[in-house]
Amino acid sequence: MSPSWMARLTKLRELTLYKCMNCEHLPPLGKLLSLESLSIWYMGGVKNVGNEFLGIGSGGTLSSSSAIVAFPKLKYLSINYMEEWEQWEEWNYKIIEEDVLIMPSLRFLQLNSCCKLKALPEYILQMTTLEELRIKYCYVLNLEKLWLSSYKEDIPLANMRMLTLDSCINVEYLPPLGKLSYLESIIIKRMGRVKRVDNEFMGIESSGRHRSITVFPKLKILVFENMDEWEEWDIAIGDEESTIMPSLQWVTIQCCNKLKGLPDHLLRAPRLEQLTINRCSILKERYRGEMGEDWTKISHIPNVQIHR
Template identity: 25%
Template sequence: MFRQAREDPWRQLLPADHLNSYLLQTKSGSHAEILTVHVRRNVSNIEEARRANLYVKSNIRHLVLSWENNEDERGDGEYKDEDVMNGLEAHPNLKELTVEGFMGKNLASWITKMNNLVKITLKDCNRCEVLPPLSRIESLEIKNCLRLRKIPDSCCRALKEVIIGNMESTMILETISKNASSLTTLKLGGGKSCRSTSSSYYSSDMESIINVLLRSNSLSLSTLELIECKSVQRLTVGVSLERLWVYDCPNLMSIKLDDEGSAGLKSLSVRKCSSSLLNTVSAQIQSSTLERLKLGPFLGNIDEFPWPFSSSSNSFPNLDSLELFGWDKVKSRPLFEQLQSTFPRLKELIINNFKQVKDLPDLISRLLFLEKLIILDCNNLDCLPKFEESHRLQLLKIIRCPSLRERCMKDSGPEWFKIKHIPIIKWE
């Protein structure tokens, strides 16, 4: 009837009860139980579901209800998921609920009784239309729920984290923007409302709704991620932001770090965007706070990597991780020559998809604090910098670089002498 699977986020599992669920030792040392129930297609009524006896399992803290993905095989009248979910009532101690592949219109009524529930995740619930009123929810994640349009105001007031993927409507986001005022994390991506570049209802409202949401949470929001939000052009963020990640937002031209909005920025990622966006953001960065930076590829017909950081006036003394993503045409050897002066304490460097670069300059070996160097998909790269035996580099990982692999062959390759003393060398 049911297949019960085991979740193992930290790989420290101990046997628990006869449900074949498992007791999990968390990082903090407290005990929390995660149970995943895979609901098979032949489970079709509330009586069958009740046999799982989830209601008496008081030590379950995170319940995952996952329905078999068989939407294409069922007609409109064949969905019994609402009855089944009503029979899978959990104990009121439940703190986190994940629902996957549910094909009912309404979630089970017992969810409103879960007074300890603080996080709910919905994935691939393509027929679900509304969330029940949940006044204590702090974390809400919705992905690929194409008909979900309505969320009660009461669900928003305690929210700290909102993750929405593949948005088909702005209605949920608009409700959140009117009621949430203490968000710390906002992650938005995909969907018609984000992708459209026309003057439709969805795209015309998206930018203004996001900006309202950013203003009303300007003192609390520390993480903002935008993925494939192609209708958004200008944003203003608040003073508390620590992490800003933007991916595949081709029309986003400006992000204003309001007042002292750059003061605490620790992590910045600008990828698959216009180089002008990088210029506007970099001009506002306080370089002393930034610890992690991801850049590229950039849009447009350009063959040089945009680099708005002047090494003479804009050193990043605390940046320890840098990821650079190139593209087919980019050359940019001068880019690598500036790394040592711009990021003097860099510990991790990842170089990805610079297909026209044939050699890396020796200046990279002068990154005295570098511990990890990872190189991916640089097809024409055949020459590495020489690292002295006294250098701190501990890991060299090279992935899909055929020419370099041949030239770095142990004992016989012409580049082997440059890297032979590095403690860990990995090839893929």
């Protein structure tokens, strides 16, 4: 049952729920047909976000089309400090027989400090409208599922342009982000168990076939910070016709003290304009000034900054 106040909010476009600590279930906000921005903060009593959040059930959300639509205009969704939230349920298609659309306009999703959240529902992973995803301090979230959709022929989040992964401390291997051909910006921070970045991150599958490929075709910004255990970054591609990051312009590596070197494919990116290395002791010695053993590999880059 919808709270009585929702019936009067037919034109509401922006909503923030803040420190509703006694709330154990989110209201059926999917029924707010004009809602474009939703921010949820400090809902410490919520452990499960189920189908009721979508506002779909008997006599579900109405729309002008034959399909039922939850959150028809929502573009911005930010969920923060839901420290007891464990489960975000899949949509149960057995509830009603009509076609259902969920958040068909969503562009931005942030999950911040949802420490117990285990996975994202399939209806989020299958979004073709999502352009920016930020995941921060979600310690047990299954990132592997982000890239392994149950729809095998599809690539989850295929049209995403900006991605931030911060403090996903249980992750040992970075996901195959190279498969997201529209990505323009990647920021990865505090992934404390990652020791190696290789072809898997590039989205390159090992097989006997040799073919020309383009990896990260639109990537412009690449940032790694505070990767305490990261030691190796290796791109192993034998085909000379393969293209790696042809649009890359800006690379920042910060506080990665165990990292031994940067891959040649990265340093040869044709549009690379700025390389920043900060607080990376091994990289500093390897690439610094004219004295570093690999200075010649970066000397062509217009703006190189190596600090401390």
